[in-house]
Amino acid sequence: MDFESGECRSRILSEEPDHTVLVTENATGSMTETVYQIFPGIRLVYKDVHMLRYEYPSPEQDNLLEINHCREGRSEYHIGSQYYYLSAGDLSVSKSNKLGTESYFPTSHYHGISIIIDPGKAPECLSCFLDDVNVRPAALMQKFCPGDECFIIRSTESLEHIFSELYHIPESIRRGYFKVKVLELLLFLSSIDTQISQTVLHSCPQSQVRLAKEVCTYVCAHMSEHHTIDQLAAQFQVSPTQLKKSFRNVYGDSIYSYVRTQKMLSAARLLQETDRTILDIAGECGYDNGSKFSKAFREVMGMTPREFRNHKSLPIESVRLERKNQF
Numbered sequence: 001m002d003f004e005s006g007e008c009r010s011r012i013l014s015e016e017p018d019h020t021v022l023v024t025e026n027a028t029g030s031m032t033e034t035v036y037q038i039f040p041g042i043r044l045v046y047k048d049v050h051m052l053r054y055e056y057p058s059p060e061q062d063n064l065l066e067i068n069h070c071r072e073g074r075s076e077y078h079i080g081s082q083y084y085y086l087s088a089g090d091l092s093v094s095k096s097n098k099l100g101t102e103s104y105f106p107t108s109h110y111h112g113i114s115i116i117i118d119p120g121k122a123p124e125c126l127s128c129f130l131d132d133v134n135v136r137p138a139a140l141m142q143k144f145c146p147g148d149e150c151f152i153i154r155s156t157e158s159l160e161h162i163f164s165e166l167y168h169i170p171e172s173i174r175r176g177y178f179k180v181k182v183l184e185l186l187l188f189l190s191s192i193d194t195q196i197s198q199t200v201l202h203s204c205p206q207s208q209v210r211l212a213k214e215v216c217t218y219v220c221a222h223m224s225e226h227h228t229i230d231q232l233a234a235q236f237q238v239s240p241t242q243l244k245k246s247f248r249n250v251y252g253d254s255i256y257s258y259v260r261t262q263k264m265l266s267a268a269r270l271l272q273e274t275d276r277t278i279l280d281i282a283g284e285c286g287y288d289n290g291s292k293f294s295k296a297f298r299e300v301m302g303m304t305p306r307e308f309r310n311h312k313s314l315p316i317e318s319v320r321l322e323r324k325n326q327f
Helices: 137-144 157-167 171-191 206-221 229-235 240-251 255-273 278-284 290-301 305-309 316-324
Strands: 002-005 008-015 019-026 029-039 042-050 053-056 065-079 082-087 091-095 101-104 110-117 151-153
Touching: 019 053, 029 171, 042 171, 065 101, 065 137, 065 157, 082 091, 082 206, 082 240, 091 137, 110 137, 110 157, 137 171, 157 171, 206 229, 206 240, 206 255, 229 240, 240 255, 255 278, 255 290, 255 305, 278 290, 278 305, 290 305
Parallel strands: none
Antiparallel strands: 002 008, 008 019, 019 029, 029 042, 042 110, 053 101, 065 082, 065 091, 065 110, 091 151
């Protein structure tokens, strides 16, 4: 079954008794969502995103409680006049509204888990599953989202303990284990002091976000050119400090590091999809020296361009993940 929403096209890739896999595509890329119904009114969604933005259609009802954990990559949340960003290990708690939501992924790369709760359909108190788990979904909604607020905390050992196991569950115990882990997470949240929220500390005003995105669009459109911070600051009529701060707040990286990564990903695709020489590809990426290009490629992709070309069937994302997991 296919669904159309604006410029997006969604389809059900597979449907099993315990879960459904949906794929959404638009001009900026694709997203795969694997949805599990855990309890009445409570579902868990694995999100694997390789797209820049996606506009979710308006939900049938508002006031759904959404808990998001970022495993890797980066995602943006826009609430009121402020923008907030999740990076690896971070967690957010927010609620939906009838206007729908546009998700933006600055690096076109995001993997994480969302737990979506409909307080109207979920059990009033989850002690019906475990006597000592005195957790009320409606109370969590009021605690973390009393208005249109978003609660964010950065990576902690406690969060890592809860979520790390959710990414590696043996299929034979998956259904029961999901229930245990969701209850553990909700019990953990019920004990949190909301004063530890880092939402305000890590918020960005719209002007900062607009500047960062305009700079990113420009440097990505001129990949073969060398850009200094002073030159970019002068072009966009801001101070170098403001430029660097705005870009890092949105993209979680320096302009130099971000552009280098994008160049190497572009080079990787050319190595896989064309027969162009490595030196030719290096030149397109702004490198007039083959050894410097090879060094940069290895630092990002974990192998030399020649080694990568010899593994043409290897997905680019799996190379990046393997490289990431070495550290």
